[in-house]
Amino acid sequence: MQVITIANQKGGVGKTTTAVALGGLLAGQGKRVLLVDLDPQGSLTSYFGHDPDTLQGSVHDIFTSVLNPDGRREVPADLPAQLLRDTTCPGLMLLPASTLQATLERKLAGVEGMGLVLRKALGHLRDEFDFVLLDNTPVLGVLLINSLAACERILIPVQTEFLALMGLERMLHTLTMVMRSQKRLLPYIIVPTMFDRRTGASIKSLRRIKHDYPETAWRYAIPIDTRFRDASQAGLVPSLFDPSTHGVKAYTRLLQDLIGTIEDTGLT
């Protein structure tokens, strides 16, 4: 099982879209894929027609399951599997979000041993999935820290626009701190998104990303494509909604590059 997290401390950069697009493509290749919605806003959960305000059984239950007085923080072995839901895409499952997750940051502040809860939960699903994609909140807190501790690699979507690079620097700073405290190296790829080749601002910021991060920026960019919004309104992964769009082709290329590097490092 390979766990990939999709993170940026800025909202609206294409995190959820990247999770859905890559998840759909992997499932289309016959992989068993799990999407996990860590964001209390629950966009990924809403994408597949569930209401994060009313839904029963979510990521929230995993975090509250370990709040026992013995302090062992063990996730019950059968719990994660009970929370999974099918999606409109065969082979793609969802571990949904509840808006209650927003209360976790306050509830868990100062509670010892909460950093590895998600990692332990996913450990119980190890034999069920080939890939797990984690969709994140932009807020730096216990959920994002858990996500970074549970993954083998990170995708950082960055919108190709004027102010995006500041958010990117913040995210990379967080990543450096986390890697230092966990004493491990986490490979990451910066993925330029919503690239619009008709605008100077988009071209300039893509050039800047490639210049400033020559080793870690993906060699291409995800173009702006209105079909992503149409796909989300239809509740379908983009590759099932319309496999021929530029956006889907770009995510297919990203996936090829990702899988290539995973095989290079022998992680599959």
Ligand SMILES: Nc1ncnc2c1ncn2[C@@H]1O[C@H](COP(=O)(O)OP(=O)(O)O)[C@@H](O)[C@H]1O
């Ligand atoms: N490449 C793209 N082209 C056009 N619209 C996009 C693209 N990627 C994402 N969007 C749209 O932009 C909005 C924000 O994207 P989203 O993936 O929800 O960002 P995040 O999860 O980082 O907040 C959504 O309405 C989504 O449909």
Ligand SMILES: [Mg+2]
């Ligand atoms: Mg999102």
